[in-house]
Structure formats: structure tokens, C-alpha cells
Amino acid sequence: MGRIQLEKVTKSFGEVNVIPPLDLEINDGEFVVFVGPSGCGKSTLLRLIAGLEDVTSGKIEIDGTNATELAPAQRGLAMVFQSYALYPHMSVRKNIAFPMKMAKVPQDEQKRRIDAAAKALNLTDYLDRRPGQLSGGQRQRVAIGRAIVREPQAFLFDEPLSNLDAALRVGMRLEIMELHERLATTMIYVTHDQVEAMTMADKIVVLRAGHIEQVGSPLELYHNPRNEFVAGFIGSPKMNLLKGDTARQHGAATVGVRPEHIAVSTTEGLWQGKVNVAEHLGSDTFLHVNDHGLGSEPLTVRVDGELPVKHGDTIFMTPDTSKMHRFDDEGLRL
């Protein structure tokens, strides 16, 4: 089924080497998320798998067959684009039917698949509308519908939720996860949003400048980040990275403490600091603490939403040393 293997894949645009030799294995039925800061090559990697870009060297295998030289349409993959890329002059029905029309699927089979997809995606009432008459979330669903009817080996999503508003994004996130549960098809999902990565993925691939920094399940990355970059990238709010004396006390060049692993008290504690900004989310409050004497960067700590603290208050903080991450000079985990 949808097993995808990359062997020593590289990609250069002229002189610029975007992806250095890269190996990756994606198992059948997995939900894999490529995550990383913008410009890290995650979209390029997806487009290489899709066949929209040619690899400079290396090999791409899909289901054990060499797909490196295959045209995009012959790889059996379906892609959902960031801009949805719906055909504006066709009705929703024709948009969804287009890949089947190209594959010369019989009419009654086309109709059956369109109806099934429309039902699954709540699009039945909109089949005769044009994409321009739909809302952002509906367009997104049409794009997914167009991908589903091809019954592909794997789905590729290129930052599909970045054009939606926050509430809709959470809803669509759930819908895509439900879709994955139901179809049990391999899905590769590109995002720069680590929350999406954490919530959706079976396996996260963290990329930086074309390199794979770490591959693993969300909690693996959260608990055992391989290096400083992954530690700082995964988790929200970001991990506090401390250098200098504090780190030396623990025998490392850098130590990382997550905001949720620092106990806060108004009376006593290991570190002392002044609250600069308090972000009240209701259930939690994130405090940005200055003047803590541990470095120039403000510390971020998470406290219970009930704790009454405000700008200018002095607080005491104690890190949970058992959950501290230690890194060496090169940023690698000790």
C-alpha cells in the first residue's frame, strides 16, 4: 500500500543546495508530519515525493517500486495545496470529478464516488456551486474531496490549514484526523505550526535547512529531544534554554527547562524574578519573567490560571531537575 522510502535524496536549485542527502522511511498508514521553520525545505521535500520537482540525485520508492522518474500522476499520490488550487470555472462536482475524468473512470462509478465523498465531507448541498461561492473551510473540503476520489496510496498535504481562521483550523484538524482514522491511508502533512504537528502526527519529522533533525512520535520528541533545536521547536510555549553558571552546575553547556516544569511560588524558590507580561488563558497563565539573573532572555513559566500575578510582581521559581534537558557544546543531548 502506501509505503514511501527516500534514499539519499538531494535537491539543488542551481548552485543552492536545498536538500542534502536525506533518508526517510514512511510506513503504510502512518500520519507523518514534516515540521520546521519557513525555508527549511519541508515543502520542497513534499514536492519531491509528489513528483512536482525532480530529485537531483537519490531514489524515491513507493510501495517497493522505484518512482524516482515517474510522472506525478503515475505515483498514485493525491495532493492538497495550500491555496486549494480548485478549478475556478468548474462546479464543485466537476472539480471532484476531474481526476476521475482524466483517469477515464466509468460515469456511474464516478457518480458513486462523488456522492460518497460529498456525503463524507458535508458537501452534498454545494455540489453545483462554483469554488468562488464557497467559504474557506468548504473549499478546503472540496480540495480534500478531489484527493479522496482518486483513492490514492498516500495523501500529501501542503500547509492546508494556513489560510483558515483559528476556530476553523481546529475543526479541520479534527476532520483530517478522522479521515485518516477512517481511510487508514498514509498521509504526509507539511506545516510550520508545531501545535498541528504535535496533535495530528503519528510520526513527526523535524527539518532544519534540509536536514532531518529528528524523527519520532510527538511525545518522544517532547520528552527526548535529540538536540537544542528540536527542544526549542517542539512544545508551546518554547523551552527555556539557559547557559552559563546554571548550566555548568548541571555539567552541561546548555540546560533546557520547559515552562510547565517550573514550580512558581510567591514566597520562596531557587530563582527570583520580576513578571514582565502575564498571558492569561483562563486554564493556564504564561508568565514572561525578567531580572532573573540567569541570562538576558526572559524566562517563560506556566502557572495555574488561578494564581493572581500581574506585571511587576516578584515571584520565585524552582525547576524540576528530573525533567531538565542537558545539551553539550554542539547542542547535542547529553
Place this chain on the structure above:
Amino acid sequence: MVVPYPVHSEPERPLMATQHSRAAARLMISPAVLLLLGWMLIPLCMTLYFSFLRYNLLMPGMEEFTGWMNYRFFLTDPAFMDALVNTLLLVGGVLLITTVGGTLLALLLDQPFWGQGIVRIMVIAPFFVMPTVSALVWKNMFMNPVNGLFGHLFQSLGLQPYDFLSQAPLASIIFIVSWQWLPFATLILLTAFQSLDQEQLEAAEMDGAPALARFWYIMLPHLARAITVVVLIQTIFLLSIFAEILVTTGGGPGTASTNLTYLIYMQSLLQFDVGMGSAGGVVAIILANIVAIFLMRMIGKNLDA
């Protein structure tokens, strides 16, 4: 239960001020409007008036009202039907060549290649050449059977030189006019190609559409509006082609390359018959409107968003 929608009364507005400023605005644009109206209406009315007169410059001072006589003579003139057919062939032929050729040329120019900027400017160049000049260049330097390049080409292949302008006068003129208008169509269609979302093409590629299907199902529908604009604008100008005919064939041989504009010119200026020429002008206006209505019916819906 239906909750009644609260209806608010319009808030009080400073009515006087807007009324005053509107009146002032009307007053101030009125000279321009009147000038434009006069510019259009006076010649139109005079043409209408002359078309009902027996008015020949060879018989000055003998003008008299003749009713529909001018129209009867103009419409029953055997040259009229020829001119009408020629006009439609000329417009249709040039439109066909320029839209199809322009689409293909724009598709070609949209591809990245070395020297793109210079090639694009060169392609647009024919549009800057005056119609009389380009027609004369084609007539004397290319199509002339003795001195023209085509004549030499035919001779070098051992063939009889072909006298384009007397053997196929209308086709030759269609070709010359197409050469002039192809850049215009190419330019407009090129900008339309450039506004096409590349992700749509990639999506179609992923959906298994080969190049031809991508062109037919994605690119052409995207171009529909631009093609409509090209067809409408060109039709306006092509209905009144004159200079190219005057300097190449003079409407001949016989009436083989006479269009309506040229027929009117012959009636009013070569035969000094102002009344008949005016009647022809009115007929031409009516025909142009019929063509416009047909065009808008056929392709006007493309202009809606």
C-alpha cells in the same frame, strides 16, 4: 418563533450639503458632457440628414429631399452585398488568426527562455508600425511578384511567382491585417497566462491531466475573459479597416477586396455622391450594432466575474 428584525430609521443626514455639492458637480461636468454630445450627435444628425438628400458635389446647389432613394440605391447596388460579405470575412478571418495565433504565441512566450525580454518587445513591434506603412512594405517588398521576397523565393524554387494581391486580394489583406493585430492579441493573452495560478496547473498534473488536457481544461477557461476582450476590441477596429485596402488593392480587382468602409469611401469621394455615402454610413452603423449585439450575446457572459 420569528424574531422581528429591528428596523432602524435612517439617521438624519445633512441633506442640504450633499444636494448642493451634487448640483455643483453636475454644473461643473456639464461642459465636458455637452462637448462630447455635440461631438457625437452633430455629425450623426448631419449624416442622417444628408442620407435623405440628393446631394452630389458635381451638381452643387441642386440638393433636394429624396426620401429613401439613397438607401434603395446603396442596398441594391451589387457591390453592397460583396462589400458586406468581404467585411465579415475580413473581420472573422483576422479574429480567427489573431486569437488562435495569439494564444499559441503567448503560450510560447510564457515559457522561460534566454532573451525573453527582448523577444517580447520584438513580438510587439508590428503594432507600432503605421497601417499604411506596413501594408506598403508587405505589398512592395514581400508580395510583389517581380521585386518581392516571396517572388524571389518562388523563383529560386523554380516556381511561377504568385501575384498575391491580384490572385487572392482579400486573403492577402487578411494576412497583412492579422500580422498587425497579432501582437495586440498576444500581449493581452500573455498577461492572462501570467495571472494563472501555477498551483492549479500542478494540481491538474497531480490529477493526471496531460499537457493538452491542462491546456484545454485549465488554461483556456482561464483565458476566456481575455479572449473576449481581444475579440470585442479588435472587432471595433476591424470593421473600419481602410488604409490597408487603399494602399494595396484599392478595393479590387472589381470588388474582390472592397469592404463597407471602402465602398462608402468610393461612393462619397470617388463619385462625389455625399447623399449615397451618408446612407452607406448609416447602414454601416446599423450593421456594426448588429455585429456588436451578436458578439455580446455569444461571449459577453465571459466578462461577468
